[in-house]
Amino acid sequence: xxxxxxxxxxxxxxxxxxxxxxxxxxxxxxxxxxxxxxxxxxxxxxxxxxxxxxxxxxxxxxxxxxxxxxxxxxxxxxxxxxxxxxxxxxxxxxxxxxxxxxxxxxxxxxxxxxxxxxxxxxxxxxxxxxxxxxxxxxxxxxxxxxxxxxxxxxxxxxxxxxxxxxxxxxxxxxxxxxxxxxxxxxxxxxxxxxxxxxxxxxxxxxxxxxxxxxxxxxxxxxxxxxxxxxxxxxxxxxxxxxxxxxxxxxxxxxxxxxxxxxxxxxxxxxxxxxxxxxxxxxxxxxxxxxxxxxxxxxxxxxxxxxxxxxxxxxxxxxxxxxxxxxxxxxxxxxxxxxxxxx
Numbered sequence: 300x301x302x303x304x305x306x307x308x309x310x311x312x313x314x315x316x317x318x319x320x321x322x323x324x325x326x327x328x329x330x331x332x333x334x335x336x337x338x339x340x341x342x343x344x345x346x347x348x349x350x351x352x353x354x355x356x357x358x359x360x361x362x363x364x365x366x367x368x369x370x371x372x373x374x375x376x377x378x379x380x381x382x383x384x385x386x387x388x389x390x391x392x393x394x395x396x397x398x399x400x401x402x403x404x405x406x407x408x409x410x411x412x413x414x415x416x417x418x419x420x421x422x423x424x425x426x427x428x429x430x431x432x433x434x435x436x437x438x439x440x441x442x443x444x445x446x447x448x449x450x451x452x453x454x455x456x457x458x459x460x461x462x463x464x465x466x467x468x469x470x471x472x473x474x475x476x477x478x479x480x481x482x483x484x485x486x487x488x489x490x491x492x493x494x495x496x497x498x499x500x501x502x503x504x505x506x507x508x509x510x511x512x513x514x515x516x517x518x519x520x521x522x523x524x525x526x527x528x529x530x531x532x533x534x535x536x537x538x539x540x541x542x543x544x545x546x547x548x549x550x551x552x553x554x555x556x557x558x559x560x561x562x563x564x565x566x567x568x569x570x571x572x573x574x575x576x577x578x579x580x581x582x583x584x585x586x587x588x589x590x591x592x593x594x595x596x597x598x599x600x601x602x603x604x605x606x607x608x609x610x611x612x613x614x615x616x617x618x619x620x621x622x623x624x625x626x627x628x629x630x631x632x633x634x635x636x637x638x639x640x641x
Contacts, residue, residue, distance in 0.1 A: 327517040334517075335640065350473045357469065361462045368455045375448045382441045389434040396427045512541070515619065515635075518567075523590065523632040530575060532589035534597055542594065545636070546601035552638075553604060560640075565609040566591045566598075567635040571628040572615045588612025594634055 512521050526538030534542075549564060556562055568587035580586040591610040599605050620627040 323514060327514065331517040331639075338640070347473060350469070354466070354469055354473075357462065357466055361459065361466070364455060364459050364462060368452065368459065371448060371452050371455060375445060375452065378441055378445050378448065382438065382445070385434055385438050385441065389431060389438065392427055392431045392434060396424060396431065399424045399427065517637060517639075519636040520619075521634045521636075522629065523570075523634060524629075526594065526634060527590055530577070530580075530586070532580075532586065532593050534593055539597065542597055543601065546598050546603055549598065549603050549607075550601075553607065563607055563609050563639060563641045564603075565611060565635075565637045565639055566594045567617075567637065568594075568610075568612045569617055569631060569633050569635065570615045571631045572618070572623060573628065583614040584612055586612075587614050590634060 512519070512525060514520070521538075521541070525541060526534060528535060568589070568591035570583040570587050575583055575586055580589065588610070589612070591612055595605075595608045595610045598608060615631070618627070618631040619633070620630050
């Protein structure tokens with residue numbers, strides 16, 4: 300019976316780590332998707348901002364064309380008013396001409412007494428004819444100007460219609476670009492998430508016997524003591540052995556991820572809150588950065604492409620646990636590996 304209870308206890312102990320591992324993996328995938336979505340929204344906002352600038356410029360041009368069209372329409376109305384006035388003057392001149400002709404015909408019978416009057420009327424008639432001809436010439440000129448203005452207004456209306464059409468097409472292109480960008484980013488996130496899961500799964504198998512190497516969120520965490528001596532950035536022999544196995548997993552990952560995914564493995568150095576002040580490391584910034592750079596250089600020496608690596612130092616300002624207990628200090632002294640997009 301004691302043996303049976305031990306076996307049941309072992310079986311329950313086997314299920315629980317698997318459940319915890321599955322929940323942790325799900326959590327890191329969700330956190331990563333949220334992070335990539337925020338980055339995608341940032342780049343999308345930059346792209347849309349550029350399109351908004353072009354759209355604002357196009358709207359400004361439309362406003363200028365609209366103002367010009369209104370001015371041309373006002374000019375046309377002025378010319379039409381002038382034409383009406385001239386037509387009225389022409390009608391008045393023609394009326395005077397007809398009256399003079401009537402008077403001339405009425406006085407033809409009395410040529411002896413009205414000779415001077417006929418001459419005067421003939422002179423006035425000639426003058427009125429000249430005025431009438433000038434008025435007709437002005438009317439013709441105004442008609443030509445009105446025709447030209449109508450052609451200009453038609454051209455401006457065509458240009459305005461074309462501009463509005465381009466505006467609608469630009470809006471459609473912007474919306475289409477946003478949809479395509481979102482789809483592409485979602486595909487890249489899914490692909491990178493899949494490769495990250497495979498990569499972390501391999502590292503978990505390779506380094507499963509170490510309690511001081513673990514997964515936290517979307518990062519693979521080495522305690523600093525695994526790789527470096529206290530207060531130093533020179534790699535320990537034990538740490539080189541662990542990084543050798545990691546380098547093999549990274550090289551396999553390089554072969555599998557398609558070239559279209561612009562990924563990078565970021566190595567982050569972190570220290571605890573206890574300050575350091577030496578000639579080589581004036582502060583924890585320098586120590587954390589130097590350790591991250593040492594890891595990058597070692598991985599490059601093992602054949603990892605340098606363009607796929609990034610080093611960053613965070614000092615003591617990104618702790619995993621708050622407080623100054625020995626356990627908190629130990630957990631905060633770490634090197635993190637994060638597979639992400641450039």
